[in-house]
Amino acid sequence: MSNPQQLRYSKEHEWLSAADENGVATVGITEFAANALGDVVYAQLPEVGDTVTAGETCGELESTKSVSDLYAPVTGEVVAANQDVVDDPSLVNSAPFEGGWLFKVKITEEPADLLTADEYTDFAG
Amino acid sequence: MTPVPRRTALDALHRALGATMTDFAGWEMPLRYGSERDEHQAVRTRAGLFDLSHMGEITLTGPQAGEALDYALVGHLSALAVGRARYTMICDERGGILDDLIVYRLGEREFMVVANASNAQTVLDALTERAAGFDAAVRDDRENYALIAVQGPASPAIVKSLTDADLDGLKYYAGLPGTVAGVDALIARTGYTGEDGFELFVAPADAEKLWQALTEAGAEAGLVPCGLSCRDTLRLEAGMPLYGNELTTAITPFDAGLGRVVKFDKPGDFVGRTALEAAAERAAAAPPRKLVGLIAQGRRIPRAGYPVLAGEEIIGEVTSGAPSPTLGKPIAMAYVDAAHAEPGTEGVTVDIRGGREPYQVVALPFYKRNR
Numbered sequence: 001m002s003n004p005q006q007l008r009y010s011k012e013h014e015w016l017s018a019a020d021e022n023g024v025a026t027v028g029i030t031e032f033a034a035n036a037l038g039d040v041v042y043a044q045l046p047e048v049g050d051t052v053t054a055g056e057t058c059g060e061l062e063s064t065k066s067v068s069d070l071y072a073p074v075t076g077e078v079v080a081a082n083q084d085v086v087d088d089p090s091l092v093n094s095a096p097f098e099g100g101w102l103f104k105v106k107i108t109e110e111p112a113d114l115l116t117a118d119e120y121t122d123f124a125g
Numbered sequence: 126m127t128p129v130p131r132r133t134a135l136d137a138l139h140r141a142l143g144a145t146m147t148d149f150a151g152w153e154m155p156l157r158y159g160s161e162r163d164e165h166q167a168v169r170t171r172a173g174l175f176d177l178s179h180m181g182e183i184t185l186t187g188p189q190a191g192e193a194l195d196y197a198l199v200g201h202l203s204a205l206a207v208g209r210a211r212y213t214m215i216c217d218e219r220g221g222i223l224d225d226l227i228v229y230r231l232g233e234r235e236f237m238v239v240a241n242a243s244n245a246q247t248v249l250d251a252l253t254e255r256a257a258g259f260d261a262a263v264r265d266d267r268e269n270y271a272l273i274a275v276q277g278p279a280s281p282a283i284v285k286s287l288t289d290a291d292l293d294g295l296k297y298y299a300g301l302p303g304t305v306a307g308v309d310a311l312i313a314r315t316g317y318t319g320e321d322g323f324e325l326f327v328a329p330a331d332a333e334k335l336w337q338a339l340t341e342a343g344a345e346a347g348l349v350p351c352g353l354s355c356r357d358t359l360r361l362e363a364g365m366p367l368y369g370n371e372l373t374t375a376i377t378p379f380d381a382g383l384g385r386v387v388k389f390d391k392p393g394d395f396v397g398r399t400a401l402e403a404a405a406e407r408a409a410a411a412p413p414r415k416l417v418g419l420i421a422q423g424r425r426i427p428r429a430g431y432p433v434l435a436g437e438e439i440i441g442e443v444t445s446g447a448p449s450p451t452l453g454k455p456i457a458m459a460y461v462d463a464a465h466a467e468p469g470t471e472g473v474t475v476d477i478r479g480g481r482e483p484y485q486v487v488a489l490p491f492y493k494r495n496r
Contacts, residue, residue, distance in 0.1 A: 039162045041448040
């Protein structure tokens, strides 16, 4: 599996796109994380208007075998949640970096320790 | 100290197939190869191939092997016909379940007991102790068998293409020695999926050859390798209990709704008889809790240990839960107070990490194949 170069990554296995001109970035979980979870069957995402805090939980992903917390990779306000994933959580498995994105956040603060694609690839092993 | 997990004879093959492995009862076993939902559906509609070599085989031989099992277990095994198998249990003196077992009668004087991996040593020790007064020998055969299961509606045709054994004459819960793909095997028509299927006990050295032959023979029918994750959802849909979840030493077979496995009318005494007679009366007069099925109206998954409620009152506990690929909804098995155990009981919820999710009480199983 390959981790897209243009994204940055958290050690909780979330990815973050580059922010657009309004400071809004897209968040998802990596293919590594999706594979580790197995078939995702339920996604509880933060709601539009919620404030999320870097490193803190902001939702849940359930798979057949487990339930995992979703962590916010940055601090900011949620401006969109992916309803397609709520309706069909398997998108997280089939297209973790694309149609399986989870939410969009208007960044107010971002931690210094986000990883590049190469650093994340080394980290996830 | 953490003991090193054991690996089955098929370990290299699983890794070559890209399996996600998991530690299970001291063994490294395939959890899934790809999507567990796809593996589940393959078994329901076509066929799946499982490595179950972690299961524990124990052989009893001798003129009193049957009598020894009658004393050691709750079933009437000396009455079992040669070539047939029986689902049974081993209990302690208090009637608590030590393990659930399948016993195969291989000959007049030979039985094979198949125990869960997590309990195999306990069962071996108990059988050894309980058989001491009988003219019977107990042999640890765990190292002498690999176990490969082929499960699903296409499994009879797949196995048939590799053997001359009379599979049409082999009924459900029967087993016969034969040759499959040139490999000596005990061919058993048993399983833990709710589908027709076979469990093939072979020498570990032959396991890879048999696995490859079954893979090739099943390719056209859509057979896929399957891991323990889908085995769990398959057995849950079929309403089959899992030791450690529905069955524990704290409950008797009667508490689990499986009192039918206890044969009080067999000759001679057996371990746990007195306690089990009391448990049978208790279950008939005033059952404390009953094992029921729960079907979610929402999408969150109930897990083992989650409380079941009616209003604000805790009325039970989930023992197993998973998304059901067949029903398309989360399902669970739970022990609930008898007053709330009737199918159709209204107002039952499960506390899922603080949120109350509505559930429907149903009779088990969730899924039954057409025969």
